Amino acid sequence: xxxxxxxxxxxxxxxxxxxxxxxxxxxxxxxxxxxxxxxxxxxxxxxxxxxxxxxxxxxxxxxxxxxxxxxxxxxxxxxxxxxxxxxxxxxxxxxxxxxxxxxxxxxxxxxxxxx
Amino acid sequence: xxxxxxxxxxxxxxxxxxxxxxxxxxxxxxxxxxxxxxxxxxxxxxxxxxxxxxxxxxxxxxxxxxxxxxxxxxxxxxxxxxxxxxxxxxxxxxxxxxxxxxxxxxxxxxx
Numbered sequence: 757x758x759x760x761x762x763x764x765x766x767x768x769x770x771x772x773x774x775x776x777x778x779x780x781x782x783x784x785x786x787x788x789x790x791x792x793x794x795x796x797x798x799x800x801x802x803x804x805x806x807x808x809x810x811x812x813x814x815x816x817x818x819x820x821x822x823x824x825x826x827x828x829x830x831x832x833x834x835x836x837x838x839x840x841x842x843x844x845x846x847x848x849x850x851x852x853x854x855x856x857x858x859x860x861x862x863x864x865x866x867x868x869x870x871x
Numbered sequence: 872x873x874x875x876x877x878x879x880x881x882x883x884x885x886x887x888x889x890x891x892x893x894x895x896x897x898x899x900x901x902x903x904x905x906x907x908x909x910x911x912x913x914x915x916x917x918x919x920x921x922x923x924x925x926x927x928x929x930x931x932x933x934x935x936x937x938x939x940x941x942x943x944x945x946x947x948x949x950x951x952x953x954x955x956x957x958x959x960x961x962x963x964x965x966x967x968x969x970x971x972x973x974x975x976x977x978x979x980x981x982x
Contacts, residue, residue, distance in 0.1 A: 791972075796879065799915070799958075799972040811967065846914060856903045856962055860970065862914035 759783040762847050762863035769837065770871055777832040777866045779847030786852040788830040789860065790822060793844040805830060806853040837870045844868070872897050874971045875961050881977035888949045892976045894959030895941045903962035904935055906944050909975065910955045918944075918957070949980045 760781045769775050781788065790802040804812035805824040819841075821833040830847055844867050848860040877894045884890050896904075904921035919926065921933040921942050932945040942961075946953055959973035 796974065798873075798875070798974040801970065812969075853968060856964065856968060857920065858903075858962065858968065858970070859905075859917050859920075860915075862916070864914050 760847060760849055760861050760863035762845075762866050764866055765864065766867045766869075768869045768871060769834065771837060771839075773837075774833070774835040776834065777845055777847075777868075779830040779832075779863055781828055781830075781847075781849040781861070781863075783849055783861060785849040785861070786827050787850045787858070788824060788827070789848040789850075790820075790830065790832050791846040791848060791862075793846055793865070795843075799846065803832075804853060811853060834868075837868075839870050842869045873973075874898060874963075875959055875973040877957075877959050877973040877976050879974060879976060881979055883979045883981065884949055886949055886951060886980055886982055888980075889945065889947050890949055890978065891946075892944045892957055892959075892978075893941055894943070894973055895939075896959075896961045896971075897940070898961070898963045898971075899940065900963050900965060901940070901961045902964045902968075904933075904942050905960040905962075906931075906933060906942075907958040907960055907972075908955045909958055915958055915972075946978075949978075951980050951982060954978055954980045 791799045803822040823831040844865045846865045847863040850858040906918040907915040908918040909915040925934045956975040958975045
C-alpha cells in the first residue's frame with residue numbers, strides 16, 4: 757500500500773469543466789510535487805511545495821492551479837484544459853527539498869483524459 | 872540536448888540474460904543519481920541510488936562515471952518480473968535541488 761494516495765485514479769473531463777486532483781501523503785514528509793507523464797516522454801515536474809510554500813513552478817500554464825493547505829495534502833485544480841493536457845498526473849512526496857539524495861515516493865497517479 | 876538521455880528501447884531479452892542500460896546527463900552540477908523502476912500503469916519507485924564507487928544490490932549493479940557523465944545499470948540473471956521501464960534520475964544542485972527524470976528504457980524479459 758502506497759504512503760501517497762491520489763484521487764481520483766481516472767478522470768474524463770470536457771474542456772469547459774473544472775475539476776480537482778487530490779493527493780495525500782501519510783509519510784510525514786515536508787515536500788510535495790506534481791508531475792505530468794505523457795506517453796514516451798520523461799516525467800515533467802510541474803510544481804514543488806516545500807514546507808507548504810511553493811518553491812517551483814516550471815512554466816506551467818495557468819489552467820493548472822496548485823494548492824497546498826498543509827504538508828500532507830496537495831491539490832491540482834484544473835480548468836479549461838486542452839486535449840493535449842491528457843496525461844498521467846503523478847503526485848510525489850519526499851522528506852524535504854533542502855538537501856541531496858532525496859528519495860521521492862509517488863502516488864499511483866490520476867489518468868486524465870480531456871475531451 | 873536533453874538533460875538526461877536514455878535509450879528508449881525496448882530491450883527484449885530471454886530469462887537469465889544479462890542486460891545493461893546506459894544514461895547520460897548534461898549538467899556537470901549533477902550531484903545525486905538514481906535508478907527508478909516503473910511497472911506498466913504503475914507509479915515509479917526507487918530501485919537504487921548510484922554511488923561514485925559503484926554499488927550492487929543483489930542482481931543489480933549501478934555504476935557512475937562522472938568524467939564521462941554517464942550512469943549505468945546492469946541486471947544479471949534477468950527474471951520475468953524485471954520487465955518494466957527503468958528511469959534514470961539525476962539531481963542537480965543549482966542553488967536549489969532540481970530532480971530530472973529520463974524518459975526511461977523499456978525492458979521485456981521473456982520466458
